[in-house]
Amino acid sequence: MGYAAASWWVVVAGDVVTSRRYLDRAGLLEGLDAALAAVEAAEPGAAPLRRVERDVFRGGYHEVGTAAAAALRLRLATDGLVLDTVGGAPEAVELRLGVGIGAPSAATDLAEQALAEAEELPSSRRWPASLRSRCRAVDPMVEGALNAHLLLQDQLLARLDARDRRALMGLLDGERQVDVAAALGVSQPAIARRIRVRGSLALHRALLELQGATRTAASVDEDL
Numbered sequence: 001m002g003y004a005a006a007s008w009w010v011v012v013a014g015d016v017v018t019s020r021r022y023l024d025r026a027g028l029l030e031g032l033d034a035a036l037a038a039v040e041a042a043e044p045g046a047a048p049l050r051r052v053e054r055d056v057f058r059g060g061y062h063e064v065g066t067a068a069a070a071a072l073r074l075r076l077a078t079d080g081l082v083l084d085t086v087g088g089a090p091e092a093v094e095l096r097l098g099v100g101i102g103a104p105s106a107a108t109d110l111a112e113q114a115l116a117e118a119e120e121l122p123s124s125r126r127w128p129a130s131l132r133s134r135c136r137a138v139d140p141m142v143e144g145a146l147n148a149h150l151l152l153q154d155q156l157l158a159r160l161d162a163r164d165r166r167a168l169m170g171l172l173d174g175e176r177q178v179d180v181a182a183a184l185g186v187s188q189p190a191i192a193r194r195i196r197v198r199g200s201l202a203l204h205r206a207l208l209e210l211q212g213a214t215r216t217a218a219s220v221d222e223d224l
Contacts, residue, residue, distance in 0.1 A: 008138075009060060009104040010067040011111040012045075014074060014097040016055040017132070021085045022093070028083060029055065031093065035077035042173070043070040058111070064101065064146065065211030069172070071097050071133060071150070072207055075157055076169055094132065099146065101137035110136040130158035149210060156199040167191055168200035172207075 022028045029051070036057055040049040047060030049070065061067040078093040085091050098115025100107040118134040121127040133150040137143035160168065163184055170180035181191040195201045 007103065008101060009107040010062070010064055011047075011058060011060050011100040011107040012049070012067050012071055012074070012097060013056070013058045013100070013108070013111040013115050014095050015057070015115065017094040017096050019055045021087065021091070022083045023086060024083050028081075028093065031078065031081040031083070032057070035074075035081065035095075039070055039073045039077050042073055045070065058108070060107070063214055064142075065214035067099060068146070068149070068210050068214075069207060071099060072153065072203070073169075073172060075132065075154070076165055076172075079162065079165055097133040097150075099133070099135040099137075099150070101135065101139070101142060101146070103138070106138065110138070128155055130155045132157075146210075149206060153203060153206065156203055160199060164194065164198045164200050167195050168203055171195065171200060171204040 016022075016028065016032065019028065032055060033051060036049050036051065040059070043066055045059040045061050045066070047058075049057060049059030051057045059067075059070060061070065074095050074097060078095055081093040082090045083093060096115065096118050098111045098113070098118055100110030100112070100114055102110050114134040114136040117136075118132060121134070122129045122131045128151070131151060132154050135143055135146040135150060137146065157165070163186075166184060167180055170177075170183075177191050177195075178188045181188045184191065
């Protein structure tokens with residue numbers, strides 16, 4: 001059975017990393033709602049992406065590829081949300097994600113388990129501190145493949161600066177390089193070189209490969 005099987009459900013759950021460090025709680029939740037709405041507009045879910053309590057949110061998808069696209073957008077969605085912290089310095093809000101893949105009755109629990117792992121694992125020396133996304137699935141092969149994808153995605157995202165991340169968002173939105181360059185005040189050749197060298201293009205291509213694989217799996221399932 002392919003991992004885009006019609007009987008499977010994909011849940012993306014998440015929360016704000018160390019949310020209590022932000023002083024403006026109302027501003028945090030308002031900004032989070034706006035970020036979730038932007039991701040939902042770009043990658044609509046079968047169960048709309050929204051907050052379910054405090055800074056915890058959840059969305060449901062029929063396809064792994066769509067869920068993965070939403071997950072990547074979520075990791076970029078709060079880049080512009082910068083708030084004062086208890087430490088005194090303003091910081092950009094960062095989101096942590098858990099992806100659950102299984103029967104509709106199990107996917108939410110799997111996503112919550114994955115989210116708990118995404119919170120716990122970065123504190124271990126055996127895992128990269130950059131880890132922010134984790135998957136639990138009923139199929140071990142699917143779970144391992146998506147976790148490998150998410151692990152490397154998180155590591156690359158941690159190395160991108162603000163311009164790199166803006167360029168990546170442009171790739172996801174289908175913007176022309178010349179328009180991204182204009183928005184950043186640089187030349188088109190500079191943007192072309194940046195996205196190829198710094199990792200934005202690799203992240204985008206990896207997502208496209210994953211989406212293509214899930215579509216192929218779905219087609220095979222329908223033919224069986």
